[in-house]
Amino acid sequence: MRAATGRLDTSAAAPATTGGVIDVLDECVRAALAARPVVDDVVARARRRAAAAHAAAATEPEATRLAAAAFVSEVFNGVWLEVPWQLGDATALAQELASASGLGLVTLGLETLSHPGLLQLPPEVAVRTHLGILAAFAPAQQVAFWSIDGRGRVECALRLGGSRLVAGGRAFVEDVLAAPPAVSAVRGVLVAAPVLRWQQPHAVVLVQARRGHEATCAALVERAALMLAPLLERQDILVGGARAEHVLGEATERRLTRLGLDLHDGPLQTVAAVAQEVDQLKRRFAGLVPDERPRALALGWLADLESRLEALEEELRSYSSSLGSPLVLRHPLPAALEEALERFRRRSSMRVHMATSGSLDGLTQSQQIAILRVVTEGLANAAAHSGAGEVRVSVSGKPTHIVTTVFDDGVGFNMERTLVRAASAGRLGLLGMDERIRLLGGTFTIRSREGGPTELSATLPRWEPTMNFKNPHEPQKF
Amino acid sequence: MRLKIVIADDHPMMLAGIARALEESPDIEVVGTTTSGSRVLPLVSRNRPDIALLDLHMPGRDGIECLKLIRERHPEVKCVMLSASQDPDDIESAFAAGASAYIVKRVQPTDIASALRQVFEGTVFHPMDVATAPATDRCSEIGLTAREKTVLEGVARGLSTKAISSELWVTEQTVKFHLGNIYRKLGVANRAGALRYAFDNRLVDVA
Numbered sequence: 001m002r003a004a005t006g007r008l009d010t011s012a013a014a015p016a017t018t019g020g021v022i023d024v025l026d027e028c029v030r031a032a033l034a035a036r037p038v039v040d041d042v043v044a045r046a047r048r049r050a051a052a053a054h055a056a057a058a059t060e061p062e063a064t065r066l067a068a069a070a071f072v073s074e075v076f077n078g079v080w081l082e083v084p085w086q087l088g089d090a091t092a093l094a095q096e097l098a099s100a101s102g103l104g105l106v107t108l109g110l111e112t113l114s115h116p117g118l119l120q121l122p123p124e125v126a127v128r129t130h131l132g133i134l135a136a137f138a139p140a141q142q143v144a145f146w147s148i149d150g151r152g153r154v155e156c157a158l159r160l161g162g163s164r165l166v167a168g169g170r171a172f173v174e175d176v177l178a179a180p181p182a183v184s185a186v187r188g189v190l191v192a193a194p195v196l197r198w199q200q201p202h203a204v205v206l207v208q209a210r211r212g213h214e215a216t217c218a219a220l221v222e223r224a225a226l227m228l229a230p231l232l233e234r235q236d237i238l239v240g241g242a243r244a245e246h247v248l249g250e251a252t253e254r255r256l257t258r259l260g261l262d263l264h265d266g267p268l269q270t271v272a273a274v275a276q277e278v279d280q281l282k283r284r285f286a287g288l289v290p291d292e293r294p295r296a297l298a299l300g301w302l303a304d305l306e307s308r309l310e311a312l313e314e315e316l317r318s319y320s321s322s323l324g325s326p327l328v329l330r331h332p333l334p335a336a337l338e339e340a341l342e343r344f345r346r347r348s349s350m351r352v353h354m355a356t357s358g359s360l361d362g363l364t365q366s367q368q369i370a371i372l373r374v375v376t377e378g379l380a381n382a383a384a385h386s387g388a389g390e391v392r393v394s395v396s397g398k399p400t401h402i403v404t405t406v407f408d409d410g411v412g413f414n415m416e417r418t419l420v421r422a423a424s425a426g427r428l429g430l431l432g433m434d435e436r437i438r439l440l441g442g443t444f445t446i447r448s449r450e451g452g453p454t455e456l457s458a459t460l461p462r463w464e465p466t467m468n469f470k471n472p473h474e475p476q477k478f
Numbered sequence: 479m480r481l482k483i484v485i486a487d488d489h490p491m492m493l494a495g496i497a498r499a500l501e502e503s504p505d506i507e508v509v510g511t512t513t514s515g516s517r518v519l520p521l522v523s524r525n526r527p528d529i530a531l532l533d534l535h536m537p538g539r540d541g542i543e544c545l546k547l548i549r550e551r552h553p554e555v556k557c558v559m560l561s562a563s564q565d566p567d568d569i570e571s572a573f574a575a576g577a578s579a580y581i582v583k584r585v586q587p588t589d590i591a592s593a594l595r596q597v598f599e600g601t602v603f604h605p606m607d608v609a610t611a612p613a614t615d616r617c618s619e620i621g622l623t624a625r626e627k628t629v630l631e632g633v634a635r636g637l638s639t640k641a642i643s644s645e646l647w648v649t650e651q652t653v654k655f656h657l658g659n660i661y662r663k664l665g666v667a668n669r670a671g672a673l674r675y676a677f678d679n680r681l682v683d684v685a
Contacts, residue, residue: 268562268583269489269491269492269562269583270489270491270492272492272562272583272584273489273491273492273494273495274491275584276492276495276496276499277495279499280495280498280499280502283502297646297647300625300628300646300647300648301647301648303623303624303625304625304648304652304655304656306623307623307625307626307655307656307659308655311655311659313584317564339567343566343567
């Protein structure tokens with residue numbers, strides 16, 4: 001990025017016009033960031049904020065200060081995520097703007113760190129952005145974010161600047177967590193501020209200040225910690241909510257699978273046993289009732305009973321098979337998918353292809369069962385109704401979700417009519433699939449029309465929405 | 479010489495029913511029964527059956543484990559698996575472990591005695607189905623039960639649901655139940671469709 005050339009003459013006491021200040025700052029920004037469409041939009045927005053701040057001030061000097069601070073804050077927050085910053089470039093721009101506006105790094109840093117836009121970012125992105133802006137404005141050699149993980153261990157989650165963790169940093173952080181100061185604490189060149197949630201420290205922002213600049217760093221670190229508190233609280237709420245949902249989903253899935261197995265072991269066998277008794281009764285009737293007419297009537301009643309039992313058996317089997325999937329309980333998902341496809345190939349003349357991509361690790365049993373059921377249900381539907389020549393299965397593990405699709409080139413179906421008919425007949429199949437996927441926080445869609453083709457698609461989120469910083473010991477780019 | 483059978487099934491009612499059904503055959507003798515998988519091997523060792531009829535899922539030791547142990551220690555004893563499960567995975571596991579047959583516990587009566595005789599004689603045995611009586615008429619080929627055929631004949635004679643129910647001494651609801659099954663098996667939507675199908679395919683005599 002090129003260095004700016006414009007400077008505001010701060011030597012004279014006469015106040016400059018807002019237009020003049022802002023024009024100079026505008027020139028600095030454009031020179032530093034080169035031509036990008038996003039820069040034009042952001043600068044335009046920054047100008048509007050500056051104008052509003054200027055209009056709100058009581059005196060001209062105050063108006064100029066507020067306008068300049070608003071402009072710088074808006075620019076940094078607006079382009080931060082759009083520009084591939086290097087640490088030195090951001091620092092250089094901050095210093096240039098501080099010099100051009102005459103406001104100093106602390107004033108601009110405080111304003112920029114307080115921008116409301118930061119609170120709207122996803123927690124992990126917000127933490128990175130805060131630390132980046134802190135590193136740009138603070139006269140520091142290193143900034144770091146230390147947090148307490150799920151097991152109570154204190155870890156450096158993110159570090160900017162320097163090739164290694166600053167000596168004494170961990171000990172200082174642990175002391176701050178144990179006895180949090182009111183705002184910040186200083187130990188030598190180290191400055192730390194706790195991030196509080198309900199008055200309890202949950203993280204620490206730590207800065208290795210350049211010697212003599214500890215106080216400046218303290219002001220900025222305190223502001224950064226203050227702004228991070230609501231973000232971490234939001235993260236906790238999201239994780240807690242997701243965990244509760246996940247636990248409930250898992251528990252429900254286990255109950256459903258157990259119910260499916262219990263139906264198999266219990267009622268289904270009882271029904272079969274009762275049918276055996278009825279069958280034996282039929283044989284005995286033949287000998288016990290000699291007259292033809294009463295014998296025929298009695299045997300007819302017993303045949304009616306057998307038919308009822310048969311219908312009951314079908315219903316129980318249908319529920320049992322839709323509730324549980326013993327396959328995946330015995331094998332990891334990729335193996336279970338391959339087995340399911342192999343069984344299908346042995347029984348069908350359709351060509352079946354499967355493609356898996358990404359990682360399928362880290363899935364809960366419920367998620368694995370759901371994915372397997374989407375595939376087996378899709379195959380079953382293709383075999384039973386579609387007249388397809390080819391079925392394509394795809395399971396793709398992305399960083400945040402798993403996408404499963406089953407596509408067949410068959411004759412398709414009228415979706416509304418078919419699903420309504422299935423619902424009224426109590427056939428769970430695809431409808432049960434939708435429920436199962438939604439229970440896990442995912443989405444299930446069926447695309448089909450008369451004439452075909454048909455595609456079932458399920459998207460399941462990976463449920464762990466935790467902050468996942470990269471290796472803090474690698475040199476960081478923003 | 480009677481065929482000696484040991485039966486293991488953790489469902490007492492099922493166990494009693496199977497034993498009773500087999501004992502009605504004069505050429506079959508049930509020499510031991512148990513509801514626990516861990517009792518199977520001692521029972522087989524003591525009673526030396528010709529065939530062990532084993533439930534797939536049992537407490538203590540499941541059917542496959544019992545099967546493997548019997549094959550190892552008493553290779554002369556044939557093993558037949560019995561289960562409510564129709565899961566192809568279960569069926570293939572059973573055959574892979576050395577089962578001579580796999581019988582699914584269904585409402586439709588299975589001629590277990592015939593199945594066991596065929597296993598003992600070593601004749602070809604379809605792994606998924608037990609041999610049932612071959613279809614003797616068109617109705618059986620389609621899958622209609624004798625009762626359903628009776629109801630269909632009533633329809634063909636022009637009888638109303640009420641009239642059929644009176645003739646068979648059953649409720650109208652029972653007749654409607656059978657009609658629903660008939661329509662489903664014939665792939666028709668109503669009484670007229672069933673009649674047309676029945677006459678076109680000579681399921682009933684045209685008087």
